[in-house]
Amino acid sequence: MRQTFKDAEHLLRFAGLFAVGIAAFFALRAAFIPKGFGELGHYRAGALEDNRQRLPRFAGAAACGDCHDDVRQTLRTGKHAGVHCEACHGPLAPHAADPIATAAKRPDPLSLCPVCHQKNVARPAAFPQVDAAEHAGGSSCTECHVAHNPGLE
Amino acid sequence: MMNRRDFLEQSGKFLLLTGAAALAWDSVLAGQPEQAPNYRMTDHWWAMFIDVEVCIGCGNCVRACKTENDVPAGPAYFRTWVERYHIPKKPLDPLDAEDHPTVDSPNGGYDGFPERYEEGDAGKSFFVPKLCNHCAHSPCVQVCPVGATFESPDGVVLVDKSYCLGCRYCVQACPYGCRYIDPRTNTVDKCNLCYHRITKGLTTACCESCPTGARRLGDLKNPQDPIHELLRLHKVQVLKPQMATGAKVYYNGLDGAVR
Amino acid sequence: MGDILPGVQGFMYPNEMELQWSVLIVIYPYVTGLVAGAFILASLERVFNVEAVKPTYRLALLTALAFLLVAPLPLQLHLGHPERSLEMFLTPHTSSAMAMFGFVYLWYLMAVLVTEIWLDYRKDLVLTARASSGLKRWIYRVLTLGSDNLSERSLALDAKIGRIITIIGIPSAFLLHGYVGFIFGSVKANPWWSTPLMPIVFLFSAIVSGIAAVLLVYMIYCALRGIRLDAACLDTIARYLFYAFIVDFSLEMLDLVHRIYEADESFRSLDFMVHTRLFLSQVVIQIFLGTLLPIGLLWLTQIVHLSELARRTIYGVAAVLTLIGIFAMRWNVVIGGQLFSKSFLGYTTYKMSFATREGLLPALIVMILPVVILWVLAWLLPPIEKEEERAA
Numbered sequence: 129m130r131q132t133f134k135d136a137e138h139l140l141r142f143a144g145l146f147a148v149g150i151a152a153f154f155a156l157r158a159a160f161i162p163k164g165f166g167e168l169g170h171y172r173a174g175a176l177e178d179n180r181q182r183l184p185r186f187a188g189a190a191a192c193g194d195c196h197d198d199v200r201q202t203l204r205t206g207k208h209a210g211v212h213c214e215a216c217h218g219p220l221a222p223h224a225a226d227p228i229a230t231a232a233k234r235p236d237p238l239s240l241c242p243v244c245h246q247k248n249v250a251r252p253a254a255f256p257q258v259d260a261a262e263h264a265g266g267s268s269c270t271e272c273h274v275a276h277n278p279g280l281e
Numbered sequence: 282m283m284n285r286r287d288f289l290e291q292s293g294k295f296l297l298l299t300g301a302a303a304l305a306w307d308s309v310l311a312g313q314p315e316q317a318p319n320y321r322m323t324d325h326w327w328a329m330f331i332d333v334e335v336c337i338g339c340g341n342c343v344r345a346c347k348t349e350n351d352v353p354a355g356p357a358y359f360r361t362w363v364e365r366y367h368i369p370k371k372p373l374d375p376l377d378a379e380d381h382p383t384v385d386s387p388n389g390g391y392d393g394f395p396e397r398y399e400e401g402d403a404g405k406s407f408f409v410p411k412l413c414n415h416c417a418h419s420p421c422v423q424v425c426p427v428g429a430t431f432e433s434p435d436g437v438v439l440v441d442k443s444y445c446l447g448c449r450y451c452v453q454a455c456p457y458g459c460r461y462i463d464p465r466t467n468t469v470d471k472c473n474l475c476y477h478r479i480t481k482g483l484t485t486a487c488c489e490s491c492p493t494g495a496r497r498l499g500d501l502k503n504p505q506d507p508i509h510e511l512l513r514l515h516k517v518q519v520l521k522p523q524m525a526t527g528a529k530v531y532y533n534g535l536d537g538a539v540r
Numbered sequence: 541m542g543d544i545l546p547g548v549q550g551f552m553y554p555n556e557m558e559l560q561w562s563v564l565i566v567i568y569p570y571v572t573g574l575v576a577g578a579f580i581l582a583s584l585e586r587v588f589n590v591e592a593v594k595p596t597y598r599l600a601l602l603t604a605l606a607f608l609l610v611a612p613l614p615l616q617l618h619l620g621h622p623e624r625s626l627e628m629f630l631t632p633h634t635s636s637a638m639a640m641f642g643f644v645y646l647w648y649l650m651a652v653l654v655t656e657i658w659l660d661y662r663k664d665l666v667l668t669a670r671a672s673s674g675l676k677r678w679i680y681r682v683l684t685l686g687s688d689n690l691s692e693r694s695l696a697l698d699a700k701i702g703r704i705i706t707i708i709g710i711p712s713a714f715l716l717h718g719y720v721g722f723i724f725g726s727v728k729a730n731p732w733w734s735t736p737l738m739p740i741v742f743l744f745s746a747i748v749s750g751i752a753a754v755l756l757v758y759m760i761y762c763a764l765r766g767i768r769l770d771a772a773c774l775d776t777i778a779r780y781l782f783y784a785f786i787v788d789f790s791l792e793m794l795d796l797v798h799r800i801y802e803a804d805e806s807f808r809s810l811d812f813m814v815h816t817r818l819f820l821s822q823v824v825i826q827i828f829l830g831t832l833l834p835i836g837l838l839w840l841t842q843i844v845h846l847s848e849l850a851r852r853t854i855y856g857v858a859a860v861l862t863l864i865g866i867f868a869m870r871w872n873v874v875i876g877g878q879l880f881s882k883s884f885l886g887y888t889t890y891k892m893s894f895a896t897r898e899g900l901l902p903a904l905i906v907m908i909l910p911v912v913i914l915w916v917l918a919w920l921l922p923p924i925e926k927e928e929e930r931a932a
Contacts, residue, residue, distance in 0.1 A: 135693040135694040136694070141685040141687060160630055165631055168434060171428040171441060175441035180476055184483060186490065215492045250408055252334060252335065424727070426642075428633050447619050447621050458552075458553030462560070
C-alpha cells in the first residue's frame with residue numbers, strides 16, 4: 129500500500145498543481161467580478177445607470193412651449209404642426225435650462241429650408257419640394273412664407 | 282403632409298409627453314442627470330416605428346444623433362444613418378434587367394443627399410433610415426464573451442463600455458451593421474435608443490428632430506402608445522426577417538429591395 | 541462611396557467599411573490548427589499503435605505546445621482592452637463560443653498537452669536532473685516537481701495514465717479546433733462563415749497543416765542535429781498527410797458545390813468577390829498552389845517508385861506548400877468574410893499596416909515566436925535521441 133502511494137506520489141504532486149490553479153481561479157473570481165454582475169442578467173447592473181449618464185442636448189418640444197406658447201399656437205394650425213422646434217432650431221437644452229444666458233439663434237432660411245424642401249427625386253412626390261435656387265428667383269424663403277405656419281393658400 | 286389624423290396623433294403624443302417631460306425636466310434643470318423617480322424598467326418595452334413612405338432624407342436624425350450622443354465624426358461611425366435606394370424601372374426586355382438596387386449613403390446621410398437621379402428616370406427612389414434594431418433575440422448579445430452587451434429589462438440593447446474588451450465579435454454578429462468600434466475608447470458603440478432620454482420621458486434625439494414623423498419611438502408595453510395603432514393600420518416589416526432576430530424597429534413601406 | 545474611403549466599391553453599410561478582424565485573427569486559427577493537427581499525429585502512435593511514426597511522437601507534442609503557448613498572443617494584440625481579457629474567465633457568457641473557448645483552451649493546454657508531455661518525459665527529466673549539477677540540475681528538479689521515483693510501477697503508471705490522457709486528448713483536440721470553426725460557423729449574419737461544415741472543414745485543414753508542420757519540423761530538426769531520418773516514419777507521415785488532404789479537399793469542394801448549387805441571396809456577391817478581390821489568395825494560392833499541387837505531389841510518391849532523396853524533397857516541398865495553402869484558407873475565411881458588404885451590394889479592401897499593433901510586423905513576430913519556443917523546448921526536453929547517445 130505504502131509502495132503504491134510512493135509510486136503514485138509524483139502524480140499527486142502534479143494534481144496538486146491543478147488544485148492550486150483551480151483555487152487561484154476561484155480567488156480571482158471573488159476578487160475581480162464587478163459588483164452587481166448577474167443581478168438582472170449576464171451583465172453588470174451598473175451599466176444601466178452608466179447608459180443614463182448623459183446630459184441631453186435636445187430639450188424636447190414640450191419644453192419650448194412653456195415659454196413660447198405663441199409659437200406653439202401658430203404651429204398648431206399650420207403645415208409644420210408636426211415639426212418639433214429643435215428639428216429646425218437645433219439642440220437647445222442649454223437654452224431651455226437658462227434662456228437668458230444662452231440665447232437661441234434664428235436660423236438662416238436659405239440654409240435651413242432646402243434641407244427638407246429641396247427638390248429630390250427620392251423624396252415622396254406629394255411632399256412639397258422646390259429648387260431653392262430657382263424658386264421665387266432665389267429669394268429668402270421667409271419673404272413669403274411664415275416659418276411656423278408656412279402655407280400660402 | 283399633415284392630415285387631420287396625423288395632427289391628432291402628434292398632439293396626443295405632445296400631451297402625453299408634456300406631463301412626463303415636465304417631471305423629467307426638473308431633474309435635468311437641476312444640473313444632474315438623475316433617474317426620473319417613477320421610471321420602472323419593467324413597465325416599458327421599447328421599439329421604434331419608421332415610415333419609409335414619409336422619410337424625406339433630410340439627415341436631421343443623423344446629425345441630431347451625432348450631436349446628442351457625441352458620436353465620433355467621420356464616415357465609419359454611425360449610430361443611425363439613412364440610405365437612399367434607387368430601383369430602376371424594369372426594362373421591357375427582361376434579359377436587360379438590372380437585378381439590384383443602387384444604394385448610397387454619403388457620410389451616412391449626415392450632409393443630406395445630393396440630387397443624383399433625373400426626374401424622368403421613371404425608377405423608384407426612397408430613403409430608409411436605419412439604426413440598431415434592439416433585437417429581442419439579439420445575435421450580438423448572444424456572442425459577447427463577457428456580458429458587455431445585453432438587453433435591458435425595458436428592451437434596449439445596451440453596451441457596458443467599462444466592461445467591453447473590444448474583441449469585435451458582436452460587430453461581426455450583427456446582421457444590420459449597426460455597431461462600430463469607438464476609436465477613442467477602443468470599445469464597441471451603437472445606438473442605445475438615447476437611453477438617457479427615454480428613461481426621463483423624453484423621446485430619442487432622432488425622433489425629436491425628424492420633421493415628418495417618419496421616426497417614432499414606441500413603448501409596446503404602454504396600451505396608450507400610438508405604436509399599437511400604427512402597427513395595426515400599416516403593413517409592417519422588419520429588416521432581414523429571415524434572421525429571426527426579433528428586431529423591434531418596424532418599417533412601414535419597406536420595399537423588397539431594401540437590404 | 542469609394543471617394544469617402546478609397547478601396548470601397550459599391551455600397552456598404554457605413555459601419556462596415558473598415559475591417560474589424562485583422563491578420564492577427566487569421567493567425568490565431570492557423571496556430572491552434574497546427575496544435576490540433578500535430579497532436580493528432582502524435583496520438584496515431586499512442587492510441588492507434590502506428591509504430592512507424594514513433595520517432596516524431598515527442599517532437600509533435602513539443603510542436604503543439606510551442607504553438608499553443610503563442611496562441612493567445614495575437615488575440616491580446618487585437619483586443620481593444622487586453623487588460624480586461626481576464627473577464628472571459630471570470631464572467632464567461634455561456635452562449636458565446638468565444639468565451640467557452642477560453643476554457644477549452646485551458647483544458648487542452650493543462651489537462652492534455654502539458655500532462656501528456658510531463659508523463660512521457662518524466663523519466664528523462666529525472667535522469668537528467670540526477671546527471672546534472674548547479675542551475676541545470678535545479679531547473680530539471682523543478683520540472684520533475686521534486687519527484688525522484690523511477691520504479692517499474694511508477695513508470696507503468698505514467699504510461700497507463702498517459703495513454704488515457706491521449707485518448708481523452710483526441711476528442712479534446714477535435715474540440716479545440718472545431719470550436720474555432722464554430723466561432724465563425726455560428727455567425728448567421730455572415731453567409732461566408734455561416735455553415736455547419738465550418739467546424740469540420742477547420743478541423744480537417746488543421747489536421748493537414750499540423751501533419752505538414754510536424755513533417756517539416758522533423759526533417760529540419762534532424763538535419764540540424766545530424767540525426768538520420770527514419771524513412772519509414774517519413775513515408776507514413778506523408779501518407780497520412782495525403783489521406784487527410786483528400787478528406788479536407790472533399791469537404792471544401794462539398795461546401796463550394798453546395799453554395800453554387802443552392803445559389804442563395806448571398807451567392808452572386810460572394811461569387812464576384814472570389815473572382816476579383818479574393819482570386820489570388822483563394823483560387824491561386826489556396827486551391828492550386830496550396831491544395832491541388834501538394835496533393836498531386838504526394839499522390840505521385842504513392843504511385844511511382846522514387847528514390848528516398850526524391851521522396852524527401854517532394855515531401856518537403858509539399859509540406860511547405862500545404863502550410864502556405866492552409867494559411868491562405870484561414871485568410872480567405874477571416875478576411876474574405878469581411879471584404880463584402882452584408883447588403884450584398886459592395887466590397888471593401890483590407891489595408892494591412894506594418895508597424896502598428898495589428899500590422900504585419902507583429903504578425904511576423906507572432907509566427908516566428910513558436911519556432912523560437914520550440915527551439916528552447918527541444919533543448920530542454922530533447923525529443924529525439926542521436927544514435928550514438930542511445931548506444932551510450
